Amino acid sequence: IMPSLVGSEMCIRDSINVVAFEDDTDVTIKPLNGIETALVTLNKGQTHRFTSTQFAIIDANKAIYTAGRRGSGGDTSKANVTFNPTAWAGKTFSFNAIRNNPQQLHVFAIEETTIEVWQGATLLSSATILANAGTTMSWSQYGSYQVVSSGTVLAYHISGGGSTVVDPKPLLPSATELIGVPSRSARITTDLDGTNYNFWRSNSAIDSGSLDKSSSVTMTPGVATNFFQEPSVLISSDKGISLASFADANGGCAAPFLPTNLM
Secondary structure, three states: OOOOOEEOOOOOOEEEEEEOOOEEEEEEOOOOHHHHHEEEEOOOOOEEHHHHHHHEEEEEOEEEEEEEEEEEEEEEHHHEEEEEEEHHHHEEEEEEEEEOOEEEEEEEEOEEEEEEEOOOOOEEEEEEEEOOEEEEEOOOOOOOEEEOOOOOEEEEEEEEEHHHHHHHEEEEEOOEEEEEEOOOOEEEEEEEOEEEEEEEEEOOOOOEEOOOOOOEEEEEOOOOOOOOOOOEEEEEEEEEEEEEEEEEOOOOOOEEEEEEHHH
């Protein structure tokens, strides 16, 4: 995880924790349009709980990890939210949503940008964002989406609203090689029509196919039947793709596969 992290939206009443990887880690917090202030100094393995407003920037002189929860009520009504490292910034993203409208895309602009969300040939939402500012884009159609930005942004997607939110996930820039461990299913999305892909499982099984940007491909289960105990998967493609795993029966969470160039 890169030292500089930008938070997606958090409810002020929900808990957020930061953990340090090394001794003498100085952590600061800067609210949107606010002044950076010292938050805490931590040693290796120590954590600190705090509250944050939307798009606050958490920074440190050494590596940290920051995550919290959004929503209220029981555990299945709340989302585990990880802060986006600045290394995850990009200009093109794709992803899929299967449940709980509205769809919410939280975007933080590293530089001034115009951003659009497409579903195939249909424009769902657009916005202009100043540098070091954020916005939330929303729509209510399920399916696959493409995010196109003129400038570099960090993006985070959550399905649902009010007290119940599901499938929280940072959006990682589209890439041509990704790696991860699926739950019982994972969905591949693409930036462009006519995308060809191949994937290899750690149990030596292989597969291939193609997809268009208005659709998605669901990876079928491998050998295991338990959640997140499938064989790991490496996938490559000839155009930019994204891949997210969905917890299908034991909760409402999703997890993105990691582009290998960000490992």
